[in-house]
Amino acid sequence: MFELRHVVKRYGATIALDAIDLSIEAGRTTALIGPSGAGKSSVLRMLIGLEWPDSGEVRFDGAPLRRQDLLEQRRRIGYVIQEGGLFPHLTGAGNAALLARTLGWEDARIDARLRELAGLCQLPFEALARFPAELSGGQRQRVGLIRALMLDPPVLLLDEPLGALDPIVRHDLQDQLRELFALLKKTVVLVTHDVAEAAWLGDTLVLLRAGRVLQQGAARELLQAP
Ligand code: ADP
Ligand code: ADP
Numbered sequence: 001m002f003e004l005r006h007v008v009k010r011y012g013a014t015i016a017l018d019a020i021d022l023s024i025e026a027g028r029t030t031a032l033i034g035p036s037g038a039g040k041s042s043v044l045r046m047l048i049g050l051e052w053p054d055s056g057e058v059r060f061d062g063a064p065l066r067r068q069d070l071l072e073q074r075r076r077i078g079y080v081i082q083e084g085g086l087f088p089h090l091t092g093a094g095n096a097a098l099l100a101r102t103l104g105w106e107d108a109r110i111d112a113r114l115r116e117l118a119g120l121c122q123l124p125f126e127a128l129a130r131f132p133a134e135l136s137g138g139q140r141q142r143v144g145l146i147r148a149l150m151l152d153p154p155v156l157l158l159d160e161p162l163g164a165l166d167p168i169v170r171h172d173l174q175d176q177l178r179e180l181f182a183l184l185k186k187t188v189v190l191v192t193h194d195v196a197e198a199a200w201l202g203d204t205l206v207l208l209r210a211g212r213v214l215q216q217g218a219a220r221e222l223l224q225a226p
Contacts, residue, residue: 001026001155001187002047007056009042009211016042018211019056024204026154029181029188031202031219033195038208040191044157047189048077075099077155082163083137084144092128092135096147103151117146120183122176138169149184156184159191174200199223 002024009017017039024030024047032040045051046058049070058065065073079085086095096117097110105113118125123142132140141161148156161177162170178201181188192198198205198219205222207214215222 001061002189003057003059004043004046004053005057005059007046007053007058009039009046009051010054015211017046017053020211020213022206022213022216024187024189026187027185028203029190029201030204030206031190031192031198032206032208033192033198034208034214035193037210039211040193040208041159042211043208044079044159044189044191047155048079048157049073075151076153077157078148078151078153080141080144080148080156080158080161082160084132084140084142084147086132086140086143086147088132091131092123092139092143092146095132095143096128096150098147100150113150114146117149120149120180121145136169137165138173141165141173145180153186155187155189157189160193161190162197163192177201195223 004020004022006019006021007017008015008019020039020043022043032043034040042051046053049065060073090098093114096114100110100113114128115125118128121142123139123146127135127139128143132143135143162173165173174197181201190198190201202219204216205219206216
């Protein structure tokens with residue numbers, strides 16, 4: 001579904017991605033793991049077109065991603081970041097429905113979709129009426145997920161989605177995400193620095209370090225390796 005070919009990304013003197021080659025399979029969950037600064041977020045931002053390679057190519061569905069495709073690309077991709085990345089001045093529903101409204105969805109359609117997704121993401125529907133500051137960390141994360149799923153995109157990108165949560169909430173959400181991924185059958189790319197989380201949620205693991213792929217393989221095989 002995605003392919004990075006020899007992608008280089010620099011920030012000033014820092015080489016974030018060092019001629020990286022990577023393919024990401026459709027319909028499965030790929031977990032990117034590695035220490036802080038390995039380039040995990042840069043890969044994700046490149047897939048959605050928030051960053052552009054200095055050289056090399058990002059391919060989507062067999063064709064190079066072009067700048068003129070980016071609006072469309074953003075609609076095909078649900079993007080979730082730590083703490084949900086919500087606008088503080090909008091309610092949960094306001095955040096989740098933002099894109100649907102700009103696309104002209106009617107209120108009734110938005111409401112029905114929000115109800116459906118609140119059920120799926122195990123958030124009480126009433127909680128969507130609250131502002132981010134009035135929600136718990138886990139609830140904010142669920143609102144972020146609902147927002148990402150609103151347009152039913154084929155691809156879901158999650159950047160440390162559970163990073164800001166306490167261990168118990170995190171554990172619950174890990175289980176729920178696993179069920180959700182199995183149910184939705186989307187192409188999921190997940191960034192985490194937690195190996196256990198990557199193994200629990202990922203079909204494929206990609207180990208990154210210093211902007212390169214160290215190893216890639218089925219979660220089961222990689223973790224059995226000596
Ligand atoms: P990870 O997600 O694995 O922590 P990142 O992709 O965020 O890694 O970062 C890779 C490297 O690029 C790091 O050294 C980071 O400091 C640097 N970097 C990332 N984004 C920027 C930026 N906007 N400006 C400058 N340096 C950046
Ligand atoms: P994460 O891996 O969760 O994205 P980072 O600390 O790498 O966390 O990045 C947080 C934000 O800061 C991102 O928007 C990234 O682009 C930016 N950033 C990261 N490293 C640098 C850096 N060295 N200089 C400037 N901005 C950076």
